[in-house]
Amino acid sequence: MPELPEVETIRRTLAPLLEHRTITRVEVLLPRLLKNTAAPDFCQRLAGRRIVALARRGKYLLLNFDQSLVLVVHLRMTGRLYHVTEETEPDRFTRIIFYLDNGHKLFYADVRTLGTIFLVNQDELNGLPGLASLGPEPLTSAFTPAYLQQLLAGRRGKIKAVLLNQHYIAGLGNIYIDESLHEAGLDPERPAATLTAAEIQRLYNAINAVIAAGIADGGTTFRDYRDGTGHSGSHQRHLGVYGREGEICAECGGMIARKVVAGRGSYYCPHCQH
DNA sequence: CGCTCGGCCTGTGCGC
DNA sequence: TGCGCACAGGCCGAGC
Numbered sequence: 001m002p003e004l005p006e007v008e009t010i011r012r013t014l015a016p017l018l019e020h021r022t023i024t025r026v027e028v029l030l031p032r033l034l035k036n037t038a039a040p041d042f043c044q045r046l047a048g049r050r051i052v053a054l055a056r057r058g059k060y061l062l063l064n065f066d067q068s069l070v071l072v073v074h075l076r077m078t079g080r081l082y083h084v085t086e087e088t089e090p091d092r093f094t095r096i097i098f099y100l101d102n103g104h105k106l107f108y109a110d111v112r113t114l115g116t117i118f119l120v121n122q123d124e125l126n127g128l129p130g131l132a133s134l135g136p137e138p139l140t141s142a143f144t145p146a147y148l149q150q151l152l153a154g155r156r157g158k159i160k161a162v163l164l165n166q167h168y169i170a171g172l173g174n175i176y177i178d179e180s181l182h183e184a185g186l187d188p189e190r191p192a193a194t195l196t197a198a199e200i201q202r203l204y205n206a207i208n209a210v211i212a213a214g215i216a217d218g219g220t221t222f223r224d225y226r227d228g229t230g231h232s233g234s235h236q237r238h239l240g241v242y243g244r245e246g247e248i249c250a251e252c253g254g255m256i257a258r259k260v261v262a263g264r265g266s267y268y269c270p271h272c273q274h
Numbered sequence: 275c276g277c278t279c280g281g282c283c284t285g286t287g288c289g290c
Numbered sequence: 291t292g293c294g295c296a297c298a299g300g301c302c303g304a305g306c
Contacts, residue, residue, distance in 0.1 A: 003299065059300080076300050078284080093284095112283045114300075130301070157277060166301080173299055222299065223286090242299095263279065265297075 002075050004138065004171025005214030006225050006233065007059050010081060014106075014228030015054045017083045018063070022050045022101040030095040033110070036118045045069065045119060046098070058134045058170030062125075070125060072118040073108070078224045079115035081108050111224065134170040138211040143169065145204045152192040152200065159195065159203075160188035161262035172207070175220055175242045178267050180206040182241045182251075187273045188261040213238065241267040 002010070023046050028039040037045070049065040056062065061081065063071040073081060086103040095113065098106035108117070118128055126132045136142035151168055152159070162168055163177045172180070181188050183206035186199060195203065219225055219233030222243060226232060236243075240250060245258040245267060254271025 006299080074300085076282095077298070110283095111285065112298085114283060116301090155276085161277075164300085175299055220299080225299075262277095264299095 002079075002219070002225055003059060003173035003176050003214070004056075004211055005176070005217075005235065006219035006227075007056050007061055007075070007171075008215050009219040009233060010075075010228045011054045011056045011061055012228075013231075014081065014083060017104070017228065018051045018100075018106065019053060020050065021104075023047060023065075023098050024101050025099040027097040027099075028095075029090070029097070030110075030113060033095055033108075033113065033115055033117050034119070035116050036120065042119055046071070057131060058137065058166055059173070060131050060134075064122075068122040070120050070122055072120065072125070072128060072131065074116045074130070075110075076112070076114040076116065078111040079108065080110065080224065080226055081106065082226060082228050082230050083107075084230075130166070133167050135166065135168045137170045138172070138207050143204075143208075145201050148204050149197070149200050152195055155192040157192055158188060158262055159186060159190045159192045160264070160266060162192045163207075164262055164264070169207070171211070174264050174266075175222065175239070176207075176210050176214060178242045179210045179240055182249075182268060182273060183210060185273055187270075188266045188268055189259075190274075241269060243267065 026043040026046050028042060031039040034042050049069055051063055052066055053064045055064060059074060061073045084105050084107055090097060093109045093111050094107050095110050096108035155162055160177055163172050184202040186203060214220060214235045217233055217235035218227060220235040221232035222236055241256050244256045247256050249256055249269040249272060252272040254269050256267060256269050258265060258267050
């Protein structure tokens with residue numbers, strides 16, 4: 001579900017509402033979401049802790065508390081983390097309620113309950129497998145054309161499969177990959193190693209541009225995604241191919257198609273992506 | 275090691 | 291209207 005731009009938007013919208021606030025109490029309505037703690041321990045350790053800062057790494061949201069405590073949230077497909085005022089009641093998808101010292105609340109909701117939540121100390125962050133092994137992020141100095149070139153060299157898998165792997169590049173998901181490949185003019189099934197230097201540069205530029213646009217638009221609300229205040233993003237209005245099977249490609253006038261690549265529904269324009 | 279596929283969960287939307 | 295099926299923005303682990 002949420003990819004880098006969505007998680008970043010959640011972080012930005014929640015930060016001013018949560019930073020410097022103290023958690024007074026926690027209610028866990030679905031304990032199996034907690035992957036490394038039992039619910040009573042989870043509640044006890046968070047009660048009385050003050051939120052210092054919100055951070056993000058890939059699709060992980062990190063709530064940093066005083067006393068070096070870190071709440072690590074991965075929303076997976078349908079997780080939502082959002083701030084509500086006192087009078088808002090939980091619904092049947094609300095899984096965890098964090099009560100704040102100003103009477104407001106933070107809800108973790110999740111329809112498919114695939115989300116994962118860890119509570120660790122700072123020095124234990126490297127012990128979280130998915131988090132510790134993330135690759136470089138788009139729009140940072142660690143992500144360069146040379147890195148992308150070396151990543152793709154000799155790799156026999158499809159370009160889309162490579163881009164989905166969080167160990168290689170952190171934060172990309174199905175929507176932004178399809179959009180990046182469209183902008184770069186590349187078929188999602190192209191074997192990674194066959195990209196020319198010029199195509200790698202185009203893909204590099206496209207990934208950064210697409211991720212930056214997604215963040216600027218506050219994310220893409222295709223179905224479930226909402227930001228930290230419950231609002232939809234607007235990037236769905238600027239998608240070139242994703243979810244647009246049978247529609248006309250604005251680049252070339254061809255008809256947008258869909259095929260399964262790397263196990264994922266993939267949208268592309270057969271006329272301008274090769 | 276590199277890669278593909280099934281499983282985890284529940285809801286929605288489509289065709290019949 | 292009801293039923294069955296495909297599909298959904300992610301990730302991990304089994305198996306080839």
